[in-house]
Amino acid sequence: MPRKSRFSLRTKSVLLVFLTTVIFVITAGSIASYHVRQNQKQIIKEEIAGVARIAAQDTTVKETLKKHPQPTKNNSLQKYANQITQASRVDFVVILDRNLMRYSHPDTSRIGKKFSSSQDAKKSSTGKSHYSHRKGILGTGYRIFVPVFKNKQQVGIVCVGLTDSSINRAILSAQKAVILGSLFALCAGIILALFLAQRIKKSLFNMEPDEIATKLTELHAIIDSIDEILIAVNEQNIVITTNYLAKKTFPAVKVGTALDSNLAKLIFNHNHSQNKTNVPLLINAKEYIVSTSRLVYHDKTYGQIALLQDQSKYQKLSEQLAGSEQYIQALRAQSHEFRNKLQAIYGMIELKQYDNVTNFIGKVNANYQQEFGQLNQQIESPALVGFLTGKINQAKEQKVTLTLTPDSYLPQAIVSDQLNLDLIKILGNLIDNALAAIDTSGTIKLELNYDSESTTLIIEVTDNGSGIAPAVRKQLFKQKYSTKGKDHGYGLMLVKQIVDNHHGYIDITPCNPHGSNFYLELPINSEE
Numbered sequence: 087m088p089r090k091s092r093f094s095l096r097t098k099s100v101l102l103v104f105l106t107t108v109i110f111v112i113t114a115g116s117i118a119s120y121h122v123r124q125n126q127k128q129i130i131k132e133e134i135a136g137v138a139r140i141a142a143q144d145t146t147v148k149e150t151l152k153k154h155p156q157p158t159k160n161n162s163l164q165k166y167a168n169q170i171t172q173a174s175r176v177d178f179v180v181i182l183d184r185n186l187m188r189y190s191h192p193d194t195s196r197i198g199k200k201f202s203s204s205q206d207a208k209k210s211s212t213g214k215s216h217y218s219h220r221k222g223i224l225g226t227g228y229r230i231f232v233p234v235f236k237n238k239q240q241v242g243i244v245c246v247g248l249t250d251s252s253i254n255r256a257i258l259s260a261q262k263a264v265i266l267g268s269l270f271a272l273c274a275g276i277i278l279a280l281f282l283a284q285r286i287k288k289s290l291f292n293m294e295p296d297e298i299a300t301k302l303t304e305l306h307a308i309i310d311s312i313d314e315i316l317i318a319v320n321e322q323n324i325v326i327t328t329n330y331l332a333k334k335t336f337p338a339v340k341v342g343t344a345l346d347s348n349l350a351k352l353i354f355n356h357n358h359s360q361n362k363t364n365v366p367l368l369i370n371a372k373e374y375i376v377s378t379s380r381l382v383y384h385d386k387t388y389g390q391i392a393l394l395q396d397q398s399k400y401q402k403l404s405e406q407l408a409g410s411e412q413y414i415q416a417l418r419a420q421s422h423e424f425r426n427k428l429q430a431i432y433g434m435i436e437l438k439q440y441d442n443v444t445n446f447i448g449k450v451n452a453n454y455q456q457e458f459g460q461l462n463q464q465i466e467s468p469a470l471v472g473f474l475t476g477k478i479n480q481a482k483e484q485k486v487t488l489t490l491t492p493d494s495y496l497p498q499a500i501v502s503d504q505l506n507l508d509l510i511k512i513l514g515n516l517i518d519n520a521l522a523a524i525d526t527s528g529t530i531k532l533e534l535n536y537d538s539e540s541t542t543l544i545i546e547v548t549d550n551g552s553g554i555a556p557a558v559r560k561q562l563f564k565q566k567y568s569t570k571g572k573d574h575g576y577g578l579m580l581v582k583q584i585v586d587n588h589h590g591y592i593d594i595t596p597c598n599p600h601g602s603n604f605y606l607e608l609p610i611n612s613e614e
Contacts, residue, residue, distance in 0.1 A: 100279045107275025115268035122264055126257045129429070130175075130248055131217065131228060136433035137174050138215075138232040138246040140442075141167075141181070151183050151234055151242035157198045163189040164197060173437055177252050178224055180245040181234075182207060189242075192224065201245070207231055210243045225249045315374075315396070318381065320389035323350050335396070353392045354378055362392075372396060464490060465534065466498035469506045474532075477517050485527040488517065494534045500543070500610050508584050508608075509545075515577035516547040516604050523551025523602065536610070542590075543608040550601040559594050581606075 141147055150163050157163075167179040167190035181189040186201040186208070201207045202223055209216050210231035217230050229247025233240050309316060309329040316329040317336075323345045332339060339345060352367055353376055362378040374394040381388045434443045465471050474490070481488035513532070520530045533546040554562070563582040585592045591607040 097283075100283045103279035103282055104276060107272060107279070111268045111271045111275070114271075115264055118264045118267075123257050127228075127253065130253055130256065131230070132429055133174070133433060134176055134228065134246045134248060135215070135217075135230050135232075137170060137176050137179070137437065138230050138244050140434070140437055140439060141170055141179060141244045141246065142232045142234045147181060147234060147244070148236040148241065150189070151181070152236040154183055154241075157183075157187060157189045159194040159197050161189060161197070164191075164194070166190070170437070175248070175252075175256070176246050177227065177248050178246070182243045182245065184211070184240060184242055186243070196223065207243055207245065211240070213240055222247070225251065227251075227253065312393075315394035316391065317345070317353070317394070318389060318391040319345050319350070319354065320381075321387065323347075323354075326389060332394075335394075353394070354390050367394075369394075461490060464494050465496045467496060467501045467506055467509075470496070470501075470509055473510050473513070477513070481517075481521060481530060484521055484524070486521060486524050486530060487528075488530045488532065491531060491533040494532070495536065496534050496543075497536055500536060500541075505543075505610070508588075512545065512581050512584055512606065513547070515581050519577065520547060520549035520551060520602070523549055523553070525552065528601075541610050543610055545606040545608065546603065548597060548601065548603045550597065553596055553600045554594065554602050562594065563592075584608075 144166065146162060146166055150161075155161070163181045167181055170176070170179050171192070178192050180191050180201070182201055183189065186204055188197050188199055188201060191197050203218075203220065206218050206220065209218075210233050213233050213235075215230060215232045217228065219228050220226065222229070227247050227249035229245055232244045232246075234242040234244055309327065312329055313331075315332045315335055316327070317325065317332050317339060318327045320326050325339055325341050325343060325345050328336075328339055328341060336349070339349075349369065352369055361380065362376055365376050367374050367376050374396060376392060376394050378390050378392045381391055431443055431446060434440075434446065461474060462471055465474065478488045517530060517532070524530075528550045531546075531548045533544070533548075535544045536542070537544060562578050582592060585606060585608065588608045588610075590609055593605045595603045595605070597603055
């Protein structure tokens with residue numbers, strides 16, 4: 087029998103919820119604060135890069151540095167630099183000629199003198215931009231050097247930066263919401279702990295845990311002692327209890343989950359109004375004698391209970407169900423691509439470069455139409471187009487070119503919800519494997535074609551990655567077999583299952599000089 091505890095249920099509930107809330111708030115707050123700090127630093131670096139590039143493209147800056155006049159404390163570039171500094175969140179904008187002579191500086195006494203960190207600035211004399219984090223005249227901070235070109239000839243360098251003190255102020259401002267949210271969550275947790283303890287005590291009829299444990303132990307002992315399969319469900323077909331034989335015979339039947347709809351139709355009555363007595367049923371190739379009865383308490387029906395007696399030789403049938411998150415990953419990559427473009431637009435709006443905003447949006451739209459307009463014409467499935475768009479963006483982030491062959495075509499007439507789901511699973515796993523096989527940069531070619539005469543969908547995914555060894559190819563479609571390590575090996579097994587369900591064909595061949603080609607044929611039923 088369970089030993090009686092020194093603390094009441096209410097006391098333990100309050101302590102448990104309170105400590106859990108404190109640990110969660112501290113952990114979540116720390117993680118959120120760290121990510122806010124890292125994201126803020128990245129945003130700041132992108133902002134100073136945007137300001138520097140705008141300054142480097144300014145006509146006045148180019149013309150003045152090309153003429154190379156003697157810099158004065160009140161020259162036009164100093165005025166321009168002051169305007170940019172005031173209009174943006176940067177601490178300084180320093181414009182240098184090709185000899186690293188300052189034409190602008192927050193300290194006007196430095197104008198006309200050579201840049202103090204000449205070795206740092208010289209890295210951009212080759213025509214390339216670069217970041218640095220080091221101590222300068224205004225203090226330690228991040229800065230970017232962007233070359234200035236006039237008629238394809240470098241005439242100077244623009245240096246834009248923020249000191250660490252300014253960066254820390256921006257980060258602290260961004261973290262205020264995290265701090266306030268953590269404090270609010272802590273207070274809410276304390277209130278919730280008190281409220282929850284009271285509710286728990288009331289819902290358990292003022293019983294203590296040791297009393298509940300005793301009664302549950304006795305109940306389970308009684309249920310497991312029954313020499314028949316016992317399954318009880320509520321009116322929503324959610325399993326509320328099972329015994330040992332039920333768990334052993336039907337592993338998928340678990341307390342708290344919905345009973346399989348087919349099994350529920352076989353065993354129970356839909357209206358819960360009539361009982362069954364010794365009704366023979368064939369379930370999973372086994373014969374059972376089934377009796378059911380309503381669960382009634384105080385004239386209220388809470389569900390049904392069934393007793394199944396096995397009358398045939400024991401044989402277990404199971405099937406593993408698998409899902410896919412490929413579509414979410416694709417959307418995440420697509421969201422990342424658009425977020426970068428929105429950040430650039432935001433920077434130009436902040437600097438009031440409205441003409442540049444219009445031009446940039448026009449280019450983005452033109453690029454989108456060029457890249458994905460054809461995709462919409464070839465693939466007449468919005469869900470699949472959205473998925474492939476995300477995969478193309480995901481590949482771009484890995485410096486891999488994912489293309490759909492010009493002759494590919496998927497007609498709308500054969501597209502169904504199930505086919506969409508199957509294609510997303512197949513293409514998602516094959517493209518992910520191709521991306522994993524490419525170390526730095528490469529290409530992935532995708533071909534989709536429908537043969538109307540044989541009503542067969544033909545799929546080919548070709549990459550120029552590291553390829554697949556012959557010994558590995560023989561094992562690829564086996565469950566849990568993977569060259570990626572633990573918790574892998576389900577993707578290609580799922581692809582093979584889908585192909586088999588369509589009574590299709592799949593083949594893997596090596597490419598010359600390296601890479602792999604996956605060739606699939608999926609017969610399409612008219613019912614799909």
